[in-house]
Amino acid sequence: MFVDEVQISVAGGKGGDGCVSFRREKFVPRGGPDGGNGGKGGGVIIVAQEGMTTLLDVAKRREYMAQNGRPGTGKKRHGLSGEDITIRVPCGTLVKNAQTGDVLRDMKTHGQRLVIAKGGRGGFGNTHYATPTNQTPRYAQKGRKGESRDIVLELKLLADVGLVGLPNAGKSTLLSRTSAATPKIADYPFTTKTPYLGIVDLEKFRRFVMADLPGLIEGAHKGLGMGDEFLKHIERTRLIVHIVDIAPLDDSAPEDAYRIIRNELSSYSEEMASKPEIIVANKMDMTDSEERLAEFSKAIDRKVIGISAVTGKNLQRLLTEIAEVLWPAKK
Numbered sequence: 442m443f444v445d446e447v448q449i450s451v452a453g454g455k456g457g458d459g460c461v462s463f464r465r466e467k468f469v470p471r472g473g474p475d476g477g478n479g480g481k482g483g484g485v486i487i488v489a490q491e492g493m494t495t496l497l498d499v500a501k502r503r504e505y506m507a508q509n510g511r512p513g514t515g516k517k518r519h520g521l522s523g524e525d526i527t528i529r530v531p532c533g534t535l536v537k538n539a540q541t542g543d544v545l546r547d548m549k550t551h552g553q554r555l556v557i558a559k560g561g562r563g564g565f566g567n568t569h570y571a572t573p574t575n576q577t578p579r580y581a582q583k584g585r586k587g588e589s590r591d592i593v594l595e596l597k598l599l600a601d602v603g604l605v606g607l608p609n610a611g612k613s614t615l616l617s618r619t620s621a622a623t624p625k626i627a628d629y630p631f632t633t634k635t636p637y638l639g640i641v642d643l644e645k646f647r648r649f650v651m652a653d654l655p656g657l658i659e660g661a662h663k664g665l666g667m668g669d670e671f672l673k674h675i676e677r678t679r680l681i682v683h684i685v686d687i688a689p690l691d692d693s694a695p696e697d698a699y700r701i702i703r704n705e706l707s708s709y710s711e712e713m714a715s716k717p718e719i720i721v722a723n724k725m726d727m728t729d730s731e732e733r734l735a736e737f738s739k740a741i742d743r744k745v746i747g748i749s750a751v752t753g754k755n756l757q758r759l760l761t762e763i764a765e766v767l768w769p770a771k772k
């Protein structure tokens with residue numbers, strides 16, 4: 442499941458109180474003040490983390506409270522600072538003020554940090570207040586409260602493009618060639634077990650998220666091979682890239698493979714069936730592929746882009762075609 446919106450409360454830890462204390466030693470009847478400062482409260486920090494694709498982990502908790510600072514103690518010992526809490530979110534997560542909906546930050550790049558709730562300052566111990574005219578201050582400062590707020594995390598990393606096809610068509614290979622994602626690739630069907638996301642960077646400011654789905658089989662829409670679960674994840678994509686193996690080992694016809702998947706998409710929902718689709722013939726590095734491609738295109742009476750996810754052939758053209766659907770030129 443992609444969890445794409447979560448509301449949480451965050452709070453920095455309270456600062457530790459300062460300490461009132463006086464030196465007590467043998468032979469030092471009236472020792473001076475020696476109360477230490479309180480420690481700083483921990484902060485709550487949001488960090489963008491590459492490779493995460495859902496807010497599922499974040500959603501396991503409603504409240505994120507950092508640790509309080511420890512109070513100061515005698516002998517001028519300062520309290521320990523409270524520990525920070527780090528909330529890791531996928532790159533592309535918007536941090537919003539839950540009350541107003543204002544975007545506080547777009548966590549775009551890996552490692553980007555946002556201190557969302559500062560910890561409170563620790564209070565000064567009485568040592569701090571000693572002056573020549575008041576050598577025995579009997580007060581210390583309280584620790585300050587940490588910041589607290591309600592925020593909404595919203596993941597914008599929903600897939601724009603969904604890759605579908607029979608098992609072994611080369612979906613994961615294509616994703617790994619066009620993004621930094623590293624899905625498992627192998628020469629047997631059902632290698633991919635769960636949807637996988639990759640970010641494809643085009644030119645500046647243009648990037649899209651592509652979801653690699655596990656291979657679909659006949660009956661997927663009814664739940665065979667968990668196909669309905671997977672199809673759910675591409676419900677909100679704007680475009681389907683349908684990959685067909687142009688030279689399948691069992692010599693089956695590419696148009697049959699194509700129709701099986703089309704049938705699953707339309708049985709799943711009307712909406713799915715009517716999504717824009719780019720048809721891709723993969724493994725064009727295999728022998729006789731040009732002839733096969735021509736036959737295939739003719740059989741289904743649709744335009745087909747021939748690529749090789751392995752050699753990289755025509756990948757740029759495919760990405761350009763995808764971009765044209767996602768960012769149509771204004772007339």
Ligand SMILES: Nc1nc2c(ncn2[C@@H]2O[C@H](COP(=O)(O)OP(=O)(O)OP(=O)(O)O)[C@@H](O)[C@H]2O)c(=O)[nH]1
Binds near residue numbers: 613628751
């Ligand atoms: N010759 C050739 N082999 C390819 C090409 N693309 C993928 N393959 C091979 O096809 C096999 C399946 O590739 P995957 O990318 O795992 O296929 P998939 O569609 O993700 O498969 P599932 O996850 O099982 O649905 C692997 O052995 C790949 O190396 C290609 O362009 N040319």
Ligand SMILES: [Mg+2]
Binds near residue numbers: 625626654655656
């Ligand atoms: Mg795969």
